[in-house]
Amino acid sequence: MDRKAFFWLIREGKLPEPRAAQTLGMKILSVDPDSGELEAEFEGKDEFTNPAGNIQGGFLSAMLDDTMGPALSSLLSEGEFAPTVNLNVQFLAPAKPGKLHAIGRVVKRGGGVCYLSGELSQDGRTVATATATAVVRKL
Template sequence: MAVLEATNPAFEQFVRDTVLNMPAARHLGFEFGRIAPGDVEIIQPYREELTQHDGFVQGGVLGSLADFAAGCAAGTLLPPGWVNMTIDYTVKILAPAKGEKLVARGRVVKAGPVMTVAAADVYSADGAEETLCATAFVTMRNIRAARS
């Protein structure tokens, strides 16, 4: 597998600031674990308001975490002055999600100047034990950021 390199020397701070300034990300209340070129980990502490019956995390939340993790992984490879937006994603829920936290790990599959394809796996974690709950493919559109 090819080693991915960030073109933005401040990629880690860019991804963190961009995402954590989004109202949806603030609402979910997740935090970042690892941020590396083409590879991002998001940690979602268990919160009752994100669940459905029996305390399982709702499927839309799993999809959102997968989308954020994959999009962030893609964002680490953007040049300065560029952002990305999801244009398509597919999520397969593989197991119920219930644990002390969710861990979403995003990775770039194929980076391009216009579109980037990324993937993410979402795990339910209790202590050191992890269960794969969902997997996703996400297509991102890379665009020049609007000037403010």
């Protein structure tokens, strides 16, 4: 864990929070860089709903990506960034406006390719899961 990496500079308030995280109402609840797990909460806003009144799947996907990515980012060194190159989302149940709970995990970190997983739940019910591949790059 490198406290000069972007993730930790943001956590310590030395860099601004990403605008996407602000839009999604993201709040990091806990992070364990030893296990590569991050727990977060999102605010499912009325502005995110489809005509049926459910949170549109693109927003749920963004929430999952914004959970798995920071889980990996907590493990990176100064000058490293890990963009998502593949994101697979499974929608299991509708999500309504309100709080959503997310867990992101680093399943395996290789030399440059990393495999991630995540779950998004609401009121104790899993609404979506995801897997992702990210590639570590030097800035």
